[in-house]
Amino acid sequence: MNLALWIIAGLLAAAFLAGGTVKLIQPKDKLVAAGFGFAEDFDPGTVKAIGAVELLAALGLILPATLGVAPILVPLAAVGVVLLMIGAGITHLRRHEHPPIVANLTILGLAALVAWGRFGPESFG
Template identity: 60%
Template sequence: MNVVLWIIAGLLAAAFLGAGVMKLSKPKDQLIASGMGWAENYSAGAIKAIGGVELLAAVGLVLPALLDIAPVLVPLAAAGLAVIMVGAIVIHARRGERQAIIANVVLLILAAVVAWGRFGPYAFTS
């Protein structure tokens, strides 16, 4: 199960690294044009903040365990991503974006599995 948790954490990190970098590097108008209609309702600063949090969480899913420095940050990052996905589900539900909701639910489940595994039976021990 440890290997499975590493794989899931790596996949989540890659997904959120890409999403975070995209939100940080592209202007609001380009994000909206690329299919992120939800960005219409938020300021450019809020979008950048979401991107920054996603980027930090992506790093937090992998780096602390790899470096064996504060590995408790891994399940905390996963739990944080789960909370972000709950918010994303609410936003997409309000907008009627069903496909986005499905993707958010999958990411929520994967983040919750990592949080559960790393807080619980497969925690990193010193």
Template identity: 60%
Template structure:
């Protein structure tokens, strides 16, 4: 179970680090022009998109660093819960925009982050 949790955590951290950094450094207009999956930025200001990207980068760090450094490991499941909330917001935004096919991807991220939160709060907790 611990190996599965670390694998999912690593994949999530990599995805959110890359995706978040992309949102932070790329202009909103360029994200919107990158394809149908980026059209959601039309509903947000430049600062809103940058804030979402920053949250994703922080969550990626929060998924890995506290456990690796053994400093406040409680932050790992809390970061995973934060990602659950963030991706639920993403799914709601997609539903509101009638982008129903892309909602499935958001829900997969919800399930994966939920798995990490459940595992790190429960059976494979870092907290003794």
């Protein structure tokens, strides 16, 4: 179970590292043109803030446990990802973009599994 949680956390971290970096680096109009339609609903600062939160989630899913410094941050980061995916799902529902909701729910489920596992049976404490 521990190995599975590490793999899931690593995959989530890689996805959020990539997504957060794109949102921080690319201007809003380029994001919209690249298929990030949600960006139309938010001002550029909010899009950058979402990217920053995604980067923090990526770091929080891996670094605390890897470095052995405050590993309780791993399940807390996973809970943050769950909340982020709830917000993303609501945004996609509001925009009538149904296919991305499947991805949001998948990520939400994986993050919930990491949170449950690291708070419970495979905690670092």
